Amino acid sequence: MKKIKYSTLALLGLALVFVGCNDAGKSSNGALSSSAAEKVYVAPGEQDEYxxxxxxxxxxxxxxxxxxxxxxxKEIPVFSQFPTSGYGYSEETKPMLNTSFGFVPWDDLHHxxxxxxxxxxxxxxxxxxGNNTPRIARVSLSTFETEEIIEVPNSAGNHSSSFITENTEYVVAGTRFSVPVPQRDMPINEYKGNFKGALSFISVAPEDGRMNLEFQVMMPGFNYDxxxxxxxxxxxxxFFSTYNTEEANSLLEVMASQN
Structure with missing residues (x-):
């Protein structure tokens, strides 16, 4: 009886050895596998590629x-105050957050x-x-600091920006929502035909990057995305993507899906 037990245990141990060796030979594709970690590992003193x-x-x-x-x-403060560095509080940076609507120390930064x-x-x-209060900011890649902010007029929701021409002649900025031009109070049911979509062309000085609103092109009152x-x-x-070419002002899910 003891011989049978010993033989059974020996066979079981041998089977475990084979199973263990077989598992060791399998490669793991999990996120914690060594091959995956090695692909993103950057040793101390070395630099990232991008x-x-x-x-x-x-x-x-x-x-x-x-x-x-x-x-x-780094987190680079642009449109918001940043107590860690004093950005938006100091004499040099606080004025950059002033707008025609007053001091606006926040925004929705895109693109x-x-x-x-x-x-x-x-x-x-x-x-x-800045998508909320229409603004464009320029950040230096020499210092990783915000150097300039410019406000964009005739714009509501500065979403279709900031896009650069091939030699940085212009930063192109389109309004997300069209507005009356010149801006004035008017009933929303008079939207169609009376609102305009402003496409802004902001020049960039090649020497120091200073921005200037050179001109705007008034387009139909669509939403420029x-x-x-x-x-x-x-x-x-x-090339601009647009929606609500119907210039609808109610039931947008239905009325702005006709064209």
């Missing part, structure tokens, strides 16, 4: 991450776009928009 500039939405700030490591390098030369990113500045300036052979063309 920087990612991510919009902060209602934080009003721009966040910088390293890729592939995913390490957060970072980096300055370009011949259609290639040149790493001088990154431009971002996103934009993309042309590159190469299509340089000088601008």
């Amino acid at each position: 920087y990612a500039f991510l919009s902060g939405g209602y934080s009003g700030n721009l966040t910088v991450y390293g890729l592939p490591s995913g390490r957060m390098f 970072p776009d980096i300055s370009q030369t011949n259609g290639e990113l040149d790493g001088r500045w990154v431009f971002v928009n 996103l934009s993309r300036p042309g590159r190469g052979n299509s340089h000088g063309w601008f």
Whole structure:
């Protein structure tokens, strides 16, 4: 009886050895496997291959991450006060948050776009928009600090921005919602035909990046969502996605879906 028990235990142990060896030979595709971790590992003293500039939405700030490591390098205050650095409180930075509506120390930051030369990113500045109080900001990529903010008139919801032409001649900014131009109080049922969509072209000085609203193109009173300036052979063309071309003002889910 003891011999049978010993034989059974020996066979069981041998089977476990084979199973263990077989499992050890299998590769794991899990997130914690060594191969996955190695792909994003950046050793101390070494640098990430890329920087990612991510919009902060209602934080009003721009966040910088390293890729592939995913390490957060810096949160750059733009449209919001930032007590850690004193941004928005100091004599140098507080005036940048003044608008025609007064002091507005918050916003909904969208769509970072980096300055370009011949259609290639040149790493001088990154431009971002303020979606609530229509603004465009310029952040230096030498200092990772906000250097300038400009307000965009005749705009409501500065969403289709900030998009850069291939040599950073202009930052293009389109209004999300059309407005009466010149702006005035009027009944919403008179919206159709009386509201205009302003497409703003903000020039950028090549030496120091200073921005200036050069001109605006008044378009039909649609909602302008996103934009993309042309590159190469299509340089000088601008492409805007729109909705509510019906210029509806009620039951938008139905009335703005007719065209």
